[in-house]
Structure formats: C-alpha cells, structure tokens
Amino acid sequence: MSSMLVLGGTSWLGGLVARHGLESGLSVTCLARGASGSVPVGATLVPADRSAPGAYGPVSDRSWDVVVDVSWQPGFVRSALAALAGRARAWVYVSSVSAYADGLAPGSDESAPLFPALAGDAAGPEDYGPAKVGCEEAVLSAFPSALVARAGLLAGHGDRSDRFGYWPARLSHEGPVLVPPREQPLQVLDADDLASWLVSAGLSGSSGTVNAVGPAMTVGDAIDACAAASGTHPLWHEASEEWLLVHGVNPWMGPDSLPLWLPADDHGGMAVSDAAARALGLTTRPLADTAAAALGWEREQGLDRPRRAGLGRAREAELLAQL
Ligand SMILES: NC(=O)c1ccc[n+]([C@@H]2O[C@H](COP(=O)([O-])OP(=O)(O)OC[C@H]3O[C@@H](n4cnc5c(N)ncnc54)[C@H](OP(=O)(O)O)[C@@H]3O)[C@@H](O)[C@H]2O)c1
CATH class of the missing domain: 3.90.25 (UDP-galactose 4-epimerase; domain 1)
Incomplete structure (x- = not known):
C-alpha cells in the first residue's frame, strides 16, 4: 500500500487531501498539533509541534510515497525538508497566487515576477506572499522535482475563512x-477539486510550479x-x-x-493562466x-x-x- 504524509491535515485543505488519499487507497498519516481539529477517520494523527526540535522524529524513520505540506511558515517548511526530503519519493507544496508581486497583469503565467522571499523563519499574515515565496524556494532547493501548486481562491464545504461563504x-x-x-x-476553485488533484498529481510524480486556479x-x-x-x-x-x-x-x-x-x-491575481495545471490533470x-x-x-x-x-x-x- 502506498503511503502519504500530510504536514497538516487537521484543517480544511489538508483534511481534504488526507480524505482523498484514503479514498485512493493510501495509508495516510498527518503530522500536526491537533489544535485546529481532527484528521479524517482512517488517517493516523502524529501529534507534533513543528516549531519544536525533533518534531519530525516520529515520521522520519520510514519512507513516504508522497509528502504534502500546506504550511506558509518558511521555518516549518525548511525543517520538514531537512528531516524528510531524503525519505520521500514525491513532494507536493501548496503555495498561493499571493506569491506574485503587486501589479500582476491579468493572464500572467507562472513566469510572472514574485515578491522577494521572506528572509526569516516565521511569518505574520502581512508577510503571506513573501513567506510563500520563501517556502517555494526552500522546497525547490531541497526537492527539485517537487510539485508546487500556487492555489487561487478556494471555496466549498469546510471553508473556515467565511469569505466565499x-x-x-x-x-x-x-x-x-x-x-x-x-x-x-x-x-x-473548489477545495475538494484541488485536494483530489494534489493527491493524484503527487502520486503520479508530477513536477513543476503551476497555478492551481478555477x-x-x-x-x-x-x-x-x-x-x-x-x-x-x-x-x-x-x-x-x-x-x-x-x-x-x-x-x-x-x-x-x-x-x-x-x-x-x-x-491580476484573479485572472492567471491555468494552462499548466490543466496539462497536469487539474479538473474542476x-x-x-x-x-x-x-x-x-x-x-x-x-x-x-x-x-x-x-x-x-x-x-x-x-x-x-x-x-
Ligand atoms: N483558502 C484559500 O482561498 C487559499 C488560497 C490560496 C492558498 N491557500 C493555501 O491552502 C492551504 C490551506 O491549507 P489548510 O486549510 O489545511 O491549512 P490551514 O488552515 O492554514 O492550517 C494549517 C495546518 O498546519 C497545522 N499547523 C499549524 N501550526 C502548526 C505547528 N506549530 N505544528 C504542527 N502543525 C501546525 C495546522 O494543524 P494544528 O493547528 O492542528 O497543529 C493545520 O493542519 C494553505 O497552504 C494556504 O496558504 C488557501
């Protein structure tokens, strides 16, 4: 049985990723504190605080077919890669179209200018875009064949932002x-469509940085x-x-x-090209x-x-x- 490690899984998108992993017949483990909620029935929660030394110890003694990370804290993303990149066959990172610098032209593709990467480890909400760029850089430097999905506006069942709802x-x-x-x-983009695609694209070894938008x-x-x-x-x-x-x-x-x-x-961020993700199988x-x-x-x-x-x-x- 193939295995998936979700770094997260107790909140919205991560929980949906875990559920789609289970529905695809994977053994699913989620690493999170458990503060945001529970993991889907059938998944295993490994309780850990990613800000603590040795957080990944309980999941770094085995190999993973795919690791999915939803964090926007560069320190968490870097420490996970340091502990687990050598243990993973595929790595999927959920980034955001907020990584694009101000003034993005409508119709832009993934080559558009990004914010400068956040230098530090910890980000506040005001650093969200630069933090995502820092995370992307860390992922691609430690795991060059990773799939980086720059997600656009998500909606659907389970949305905790109260925004689309x-x-x-x-x-x-x-x-x-x-x-x-x-x-x-x-x-x-329905978060459920994104989650299902992250699992299938991750398992099939899809690689590259793409806009995952509706x-x-x-x-x-x-x-x-x-x-x-x-x-x-x-x-x-x-x-x-x-x-x-x-x-x-x-x-x-x-x-x-x-x-x-x-x-x-x-x-501009609401009108980016979706061609690359569609070519990798994203359906909506x-x-x-x-x-x-x-x-x-x-x-x-x-x-x-x-x-x-x-x-x-x-x-x-x-x-x-x-x-
Ligand atoms: N909503 C949108 O429209 C939108 C658009 C673009 C991109 N995105 C991206 O989509 C993703 C959303 O994912 P989501 O809904 O699953 O995530 P989320 O609500 O951002 O939750 C973060 C996850 O990380 C875990 N976490 C936080 N601090 C932790 C710590 N110190 N140690 C261990 N785990 C920790 C949380 O679990 P615990 O609290 O239980 O530890 C939770 O499972 C994010 O990457 C976001 O940037 C969203």
Missing part, C-alpha cells in the same frame, strides 16, 4: 443586496450561482469601487468587507456545485452567526440607504 449565507435572504462591481474577474468567471457569476443555490431572487444594488472605498467597505475578506471584491489594480466541477457545497457548510455553521468576513446586516442596510 458570505455570499450563499447572505443570499439566503430575499430583498436588496449590496454587491461590488459584478464584472470583476474571478477564479474560484476557471475564468466574474464576481457576478459567483454571486448569481450562490443566489441560485439558495433559491432566492435578490435585488442587486451594485456599488462602484470608488463608492465602496469612500464608504469604508473593505475589499476581499475580513470585518466590514464585501468578500471577493478587489480594487482594479489587484485583479461546475460552479453551481461549489456554491451548493458552500451553502451546505454555511447552513451547518449557522447562516446568521457572527462572521469573520463580510458586512453585518445593519451595516449593509446603512450602506444601501446611502447608495
């Missing part, structure tokens, strides 16, 4: 809805799919980028945001299925719970009155 939750209610410019480009669409397409999943017919009130910025609405994610909206000079399900999965997750979590991303109903009503 804002829309199916919000659109579960009828009535007027504040939306950002609907023509903004967007690429939405098909080209617009924010309007995504919002429409969420309304269709919810079965509602909201009244769109579309605000311009300038209006949203002047009225203190935050882009992309987090409190007081309109999730998925990005100012025009940031659109219809957007309607992802919207339905995200809605299912939102219903499980509670549609009207306090959220980490989006506008509260009262704040949205205030903004609608001003628009």
Whole structure:
C-alpha cells in the first residue's frame, strides 16, 4: 500500500487531501498539533509541534510515497525538508497566487515576477506572499522535482475563512443586496477539486510550479450561482469601487468587507493562466456545485452567526440607504 504524509491535515485543505488519499487507497498519516481539529477517520494523527526540535522524529524513520505540506511558515517548511526530503519519493507544496508581486497583469503565467522571499523563519499574515515565496524556494532547493501548486481562491464545504461563504449565507435572504462591481474577474476553485488533484498529481510524480486556479468567471457569476443555490431572487444594488472605498467597505475578506471584491489594480491575481495545471490533470466541477457545497457548510455553521468576513446586516442596510 502506498503511503502519504500530510504536514497538516487537521484543517480544511489538508483534511481534504488526507480524505482523498484514503479514498485512493493510501495509508495516510498527518503530522500536526491537533489544535485546529481532527484528521479524517482512517488517517493516523502524529501529534507534533513543528516549531519544536525533533518534531519530525516520529515520521522520519520510514519512507513516504508522497509528502504534502500546506504550511506558509518558511521555518516549518525548511525543517520538514531537512528531516524528510531524503525519505520521500514525491513532494507536493501548496503555495498561493499571493506569491506574485503587486501589479500582476491579468493572464500572467507562472513566469510572472514574485515578491522577494521572506528572509526569516516565521511569518505574520502581512508577510503571506513573501513567506510563500520563501517556502517555494526552500522546497525547490531541497526537492527539485517537487510539485508546487500556487492555489487561487478556494471555496466549498469546510471553508473556515467565511469569505466565499458570505455570499450563499447572505443570499439566503430575499430583498436588496449590496454587491461590488459584478464584472470583476474571478477564479474560484473548489477545495475538494484541488485536494483530489494534489493527491493524484503527487502520486503520479508530477513536477513543476503551476497555478492551481478555477476557471475564468466574474464576481457576478459567483454571486448569481450562490443566489441560485439558495433559491432566492435578490435585488442587486451594485456599488462602484470608488463608492465602496469612500464608504469604508473593505475589499476581499475580513470585518466590514464585501468578500471577493478587489480594487482594479489587484485583479491580476484573479485572472492567471491555468494552462499548466490543466496539462497536469487539474479538473474542476461546475460552479453551481461549489456554491451548493458552500451553502451546505454555511447552513451547518449557522447562516446568521457572527462572521469573520463580510458586512453585518445593519451595516449593509446603512450602506444601501446611502447608495
Ligand atoms: N483558502 C484559500 O482561498 C487559499 C488560497 C490560496 C492558498 N491557500 C493555501 O491552502 C492551504 C490551506 O491549507 P489548510 O486549510 O489545511 O491549512 P490551514 O488552515 O492554514 O492550517 C494549517 C495546518 O498546519 C497545522 N499547523 C499549524 N501550526 C502548526 C505547528 N506549530 N505544528 C504542527 N502543525 C501546525 C495546522 O494543524 P494544528 O493547528 O492542528 O497543529 C493545520 O493542519 C494553505 O497552504 C494556504 O496558504 C488557501
């Protein structure tokens, strides 16, 4: 039986990778603290803190057919490679399109300029892009045949960011809805499609650095799919980028945001080439299925719970009155 080691596996994407590994008949081990959650039934959790010396000791005494790392901490990525690169047949690293430097042109491929790599071991959220570049460099230097997947926006069941899920939750209610410019480009990838491909591509020895993103669409397409999943017919009130910025609405994610909206000079990261990942076998399900999965997750979590991303109903009503 082939074996897979997931460095992670207790959160969203890593958990899905572990589940797809099990469904592919692999023996799956996950190394994590266990602070973020549990691993899928059938996988083995090796509890370890990657910031501690000797963290990889319990998994470095055997060989692995594939190791998948989801971390964005360069120190963790480097220490895992030092302990395990010689023990692995294939290495898969989940990076991000956030690795691309500001000013990315729409349609760019993997040769576009990156941020300078973060020099240190530990990264904060503000260092996310440079940290991913540092991690990629560490992976490719220790494991030149690795597969590095620069993931774009992920969505679907299990999303803990509250970002894409804002829309199916919000659109579960009828009535007027504040939306950002609907023509903004967007690429939405179901995390389940990414996880399944990471496992199959890793096992088949795929190598290289590729953008793992969903098909080209617009924010309007995504919002429409969420309304269709919810079965509602909201009244769109579309605000311009300038209006949203002047009225203190935050882009992309987090409190007081309109999730998925990005100012025009940031659109490049939502319109990158997917050709290389498609050539390595990445396939994507219809957007309607992802919207339905995200809605299912939102219903499980509670549609009207306090959220980490989006506008509260009262704040949205205030903004609608001003628009
Ligand atoms: N969401 C998106 O739209 C998006 C877009 C692009 C790329 N990505 C990438 O996709 C990946 C998301 O993966 P995910 O959802 O599984 O990850 P995650 O939510 O970032 O969780 C990180 C994993 O690392 C483990 N971990 C954290 N600190 C640790 C420590 N000190 N020692 C051992 N383990 C530790 C966590 O487990 P414990 O806490 O249990 O230890 C958890 O399993 C990331 O690489 C992210 O950068 C996401």
